[in-house]
Amino acid sequence: MTLVIVTVMPKKGVLDPQGQAVQGALSHMGFADIGDVRVGKRIELEINGHDPAAQADKMCQDLLANQLIEDYSVEVQG
């Protein structure tokens, strides 16, 4: 069993209202140094079999990310 971490983020240049809302809140709370905020998601996959990275990549393309608006990255852990 291999643990694979998939990170899905809104594409650069695509409006991220969630990130903007969080940025606004942090700013109101007094975090004066806050710059751009973007909110994405982390997906942990336990994968059996060979080439877990390739399997995870296929899963991202077929379901986990919508590449019109999201970028993803795949990281295989030990």
Add this chain to the structure above:
Amino acid sequence: MSATRVAVLRFPGTLDHESAALAVQAVGGEPVFTHHMDTSLPEGATAVVIPGGFSYGDHLRPGALASRTPILGAVKRHAADGGRVLGICNGFQILCESGLLPGVLRPNASLQFICRQADLEVADPGTPWTGGRLAGEVLSVPFKHHDGAWFGDPGESRVVLRYKGENPNGSIDKIAGITNLAGNVMGLMPHPEEACDPLLGSVDGRALFAALLA
């Protein structure tokens, strides 16, 4: 002659199937509820409605999980043969996620859930979905959604309906509803099934359901 059968899809979390079925009846069709794990449409069904709701709890992305269920394979074959498909709200999201319509529905720019009556302007009068209304004519139809901002390339579709006046959700070009280039697959965020009975204040939604039977 028996009424035209229209498949009304149901996923876990679908909410508006009863209203959609009533709307199909209002225009003289026979609705047939259809399970998401079915691999084919009901016998004799000549059109498909994908109603609104929160299929699979909107997990991952609205419509993403529903669009990968077996019944969508049957809907894709139906659409490829030129059959008509109407996706409403979550149904629109499912059609975009399945690739039957271009683009994707993103969270409203305000991040608010918005529920109100809207004026929808006919942008492309040449599709079957607006009952022969002219460009610029208005349909009064309610909407209720959190993820209704259509994002994509309008050139990959035909823009059928736009919000008149201010843009409620931040969709590209104020888009409320589109078809595929062939015109047989229609998706919109507003709810025409809630505008099919005079008691609800508007019957403008009937045109979209009548198109399923034409």
